[in-house]
Amino acid sequence: MSLREALKFWTKLGFISFGGPAGQIAVLHQELVEKRRWISERRFLHALNYCMLLPGPEAQQLVTYIGWLMHRSWGGILAGSLFVLPSLLILIALSWVYIAFGQLPWIAAVFFGIKPAVTAIVLHAAVRIGKRTIHNNALKWIALCSFLAIFVLNLSFPIIVLIAAAIGYWGGKRHPEYFQQSGHSNKELAHYGTAIIDDNTPTPLHAQFHIQKTVLHSVVALSCWLIPIGMLGLVFGWKTLYPNIAWFFTKAAFLTFGGAYAVLPYVYQGAVDHFHWLSANQMIDGLALGETTPGPLIMVVAFVGYLAGHIQHLIGNSNPFWFGALGAIVATWFTFLPSFFFILVGGPLVESTHGKLGFTAPLTAITAAVVGVIVNLGLFFAYHVFFPHGIGGSISWLSIAICGAASLALFKYQKGVMTVLGGCALAGLLSYLASVLLG
Numbered sequence: 001m002s003l004r005e006a007l008k009f010w011t012k013l014g015f016i017s018f019g020g021p022a023g024q025i026a027v028l029h030q031e032l033v034e035k036r037r038w039i040s041e042r043r044f045l046h047a048l049n050y051c052m053l054l055p056g057p058e059a060q061q062l063v064t065y066i067g068w069l070m071h072r073s074w075g076g077i078l079a080g081s082l083f084v085l086p087s088l089l090i091l092i093a094l095s096w097v098y099i100a101f102g103q104l105p106w107i108a109a110v111f112f113g114i115k116p117a118v119t120a121i122v123l124h125a126a127v128r129i130g131k132r133t134i135h136n137n138a139l140k141w142i143a144l145c146s147f148l149a150i151f152v153l154n155l156s157f158p159i160i161v162l163i164a165a166a167i168g169y170w171g172g173k174r175h176p177e178y179f180q181q182s183g184h185s186n187k188e189l190a191h192y193g194t195a196i197i198d199d200n201t202p203t204p205l206h207a208q209f210h211i212q213k214t215v216l217h218s219v220v221a222l223s224c225w226l227i228p229i230g231m232l233g234l235v236f237g238w239k240t241l242y243p244n245i246a247w248f249f250t251k252a253a254f255l256t257f258g259g260a261y262a263v264l265p266y267v268y269q270g271a272v273d274h275f276h277w278l279s280a281n282q283m284i285d286g287l288a289l290g291e292t293t294p295g296p297l298i299m300v301v302a303f304v305g306y307l308a309g310h311i312q313h314l315i316g317n318s319n320p321f322w323f324g325a326l327g328a329i330v331a332t333w334f335t336f337l338p339s340f341f342f343i344l345v346g347g348p349l350v351e352s353t354h355g356k357l358g359f360t361a362p363l364t365a366i367t368a369a370v371v372g373v374i375v376n377l378g379l380f381f382a383y384h385v386f387f388p389h390g391i392g393g394s395i396s397w398l399s400i401a402i403c404g405a406a407s408l409a410l411f412k413y414q415k416g417v418m419t420v421l422g423g424c425a426l427a428g429l430l431s432y433l434a435s436v437l438l439g
Helices: 003-016 020-035 041-053 058-101 105-133 137-151 157-174 186-192 211-236 241-255 260-274 280-292 297-312 321-351 357-386 397-411 417-437
Strands: none
Touching (some): 003 020, 020 041, 020 058, 041 058, 105 397, 137 157, 211 241, 241 260, 241 297, 241 321, 260 280, 280 417
């Protein structure tokens, strides 16, 4: 396919990719594997498993990887950027609305209804990823142990990733049947036909490993990090807000494994507990806004950056909007820059491992472990939504009812994320109106 045709699809995807990582990966699979046949199931999962291994947002990395595989470096850069840009612009606008009007009772009621929906969406994501990637009891046990390790033992996710990778590596040698990636299924061939990038399609020349390209891409990525952070330090001072945002989200991009859902606890801990850029409730509201906009779920970093910049410059400035917008842009730039580096530098090495069990088995185990972490995150949100004042406080039965209805709509009736969020927002608004009418 031509680059122009691909860019049309990537642009469209940037505006329709709702539902968080699980929903976006499902859309990518449906569009690229089933409908358009740009890439085969096995090649798609091979790229997905590599992106699951990386720190950062796996859906955006997968888009970048496929764009790079089809149309070289610029194809990957444009695909990954178009996946993020619409969400950034929308979230800057919504963040301003949230700051300016978020205290209005009816808007607060809308967020009250959306929060339980977010909990249901996260748990639904865990089920969807699990159904797609967990095919046997060994992988189920890995997912269960991953959940217990983070929920009971409070192990950090990087440690869980390393343990899962070690289990996958050992299992791939001793019991390879549990860690094999399935090839073409009869259904795939019968219903969809041969893909453009098929199982047996040779790796294109630009996707083969060359030390010169690796060095060039590394230098370019380092320059794209050094120049902006240097300018922020020179303009605002090294100990001020914006260099702190840049450095914090650089660490978040490199130190948090398991995709967007695994990044969120790290961002929550840093932005809320350490820097006090926003409150816990504002963080959950930001996640709700992230769920209602297209693009990667980790775009909640734009909300965090906006609130940090806007609130800090609220006093003494006639228009703090631009300070908030700068915070959102800085947070987004330094969060996603490493993802492009990982794909453009690591992609050729991954393509050379296609079909090699020694590489794919650890990735398969890591993918199973991610499912357990997502379940833990869903329970984390459920605790804050159902017990807004802590365990000793009152239970929000209305939130539980809304979450139950959202779960029913997602699991049984297969409703879309936007439909569920809209219904739950309406439920929150109606509960507020009812309380006003009843006095």
